[in-house]
Amino acid sequence: MNVHVAGNDVGTKTLAIVGALKGLEGPLLPILHEIQAEFGYVPQESLPIIAQELNLSRAEVHGVVTFYHDYRDHPAGRHVLKLCRAEACQSMGGDDIAARVKALLGIDFHQTTLDGAVTLEPVYCLGLCSCAPSAMLDGEVHGRLDADLAAELVAEARR
Structure with a gap:
């Protein structure tokens, strides 16, 4: 989807991505994919923001991130x-x-x-x-x- 994100910090970028995609049906996976595309991984700081914006528990978001093997919690190599x-x-x-x-x-x-x-x-x-x-x-x-x-x-x- 490639959402254009201004700003430098994780929170600002996460909010922009969530804001752009939360109107989708079932937005969690597309949001996580876009966050990983932006940062190269899914930063822990992003999880509570996603949970709050989607009205989910942190446990629900964490569970999805850890269930799917494609999501990383640290940057990958080149x-x-x-x-x-x-x-x-x-x-x-x-x-x-x-x-x-x-x-x-x-x-x-x-x-x-x-x-x-x-x-x-x-x-x-x-x-x-x-x-x-x-x-x-x-x-x-x-x-x-x-x-x-x-x-x-x-x-x-x-x-």
């Missing part, structure tokens, strides 16, 4: 590499691919490389079960991962 951890991908060698990627990056899931280049995240289905194992780098999906393609994706993310 690139986000997501590895599918669903059963189809695991059965086709996903565990070995995950171990290789973790070793190449020197991080575990939910971590970011020290240089801030790459955040590694698990996901539980990218919809490419017939092309397992799969990954997503910055929104672009890749199927039939093997050790070489995994290394190529890591190298691309490191650039």
Whole structure:
């Protein structure tokens, strides 16, 4: 949706985003997506503002943020590499691919490389079960991962 937001602080920007989108039917998810697009994550300071403006409890907003794996509570790296951890991908060698990627990056899931280049995240289905194992780098999906393609994706993310 890309709401234009003036101001510098989290509260001002959050209020502007909520104000622009709260008229939608079921506005919470679009608001959270827009806040994450603005900040790169969903700041904790935004949650009480969203709750108040939508007449929800803080617990309801927190529950939605923590339920969906795409919302982050801290900034991601410049690139986000997501590895599918669903059963189809695991059965086709996903565990070995995950171990290789973790070793190449020197991080575990939910971590970011020290240089801030790459955040590694698990996901539980990218919809490419017939092309397992799969990954997503910055929104672009890749199927039939093997050790070489995994290394190529890591190298691309490191650039």
